[in-house]
Amino acid sequence: MQIWLDQVRDEPFNWDETQSVSPEILDxxxxxxxxxxxxxxxxxxxxPGYFLRARLSYEQTxxxxxxxxPIVEQAQSDVELMILVEPGPEAAGEHALHEQDLGILYLQNELLETDPILIEQLQLNIPMKPLCREDCQGLCPVCGADRNAGACSCEESTADPRWAALAALKGRLPDAR
Ligand SMILES: [Zn+2]
Ligand SMILES: [Zn+2]
Incomplete structure (x- = not known):
């Protein structure tokens, strides 16, 4: 979506849309x-600029x-952004889009592209290490079985046999106290 900001000077621009975004874009x-x-x-x-406020809601897997x-969850986020138009050779290129983090977006002209703003929000809603639940046991590195479903037989055989021998020995010794 493109918004011509010079028109926003006269009256606020509102939108209410549903947009399909291919997951590949987020990489x-x-x-x-x-x-x-x-x-x-x-x-x-x-x-001296423009103020953008938006709310997104969608489902992500x-x-x-x-x-x-797969974890299916409802995601939602709110965006608030100050937009400043700074024409001139050095302005927009220097500040670039990354200043979105600070809540300020610099543009070189009065044409606002909303796609990068949307994509940025979708990125922010993907956690670094998603977990199906806090205590997920993961997969067995040996056989690949889902450990949440119960212990696999690998776990016994990978235990160090020396500890087993020691435990047996201790059981035979009289109490040292
Ligand atoms: Zn899990
Ligand atoms: Zn296993």
Whole structure:
């Protein structure tokens, strides 16, 4: 979506849209699927710039960092952004889009592209290490079984046999006290 800011000077621009975003665009392997993103918002003139406020809500499917099980969750976020138009050779290029982190977006002209803002919010809603639950046991590194479903037989055989021998020996010794 493109918003011409010079028109916003006269009256606020409102939108209420549902947008499909391909999960590949976000380039995050843990994102398995992304539902249609519903978002509505408003841009108003706020001298010397513009103020954008929007709310997104959608469904995303992430893969658990430990057991790889799909996690389906509702995601929501709110964006508030000050937009400043700074024409001139050095202005916009220097500040670039990354100043979105500070809540300020610099543009070189009065044309606002909303897609980068939307994509940025979707990125922020993907945790670094998604977990299906806090205490997910993950997969067995030996046989690949889901440990949440119960212990696999690997666990006994990978235990150090020396400890087993020591435990047996201790059991035979008289109490040292
Ligand atoms: Zn898990
Ligand atoms: Zn196993």
């Amino acid at each position: 995050r392997p843990e994102l398995l699927d992304l539902g249609p993103v519903a978002w509505r918002g408003q841009v108003i003139y706020a001298d 992430l893969s658990c960092n430990r057991c790889l099980k």
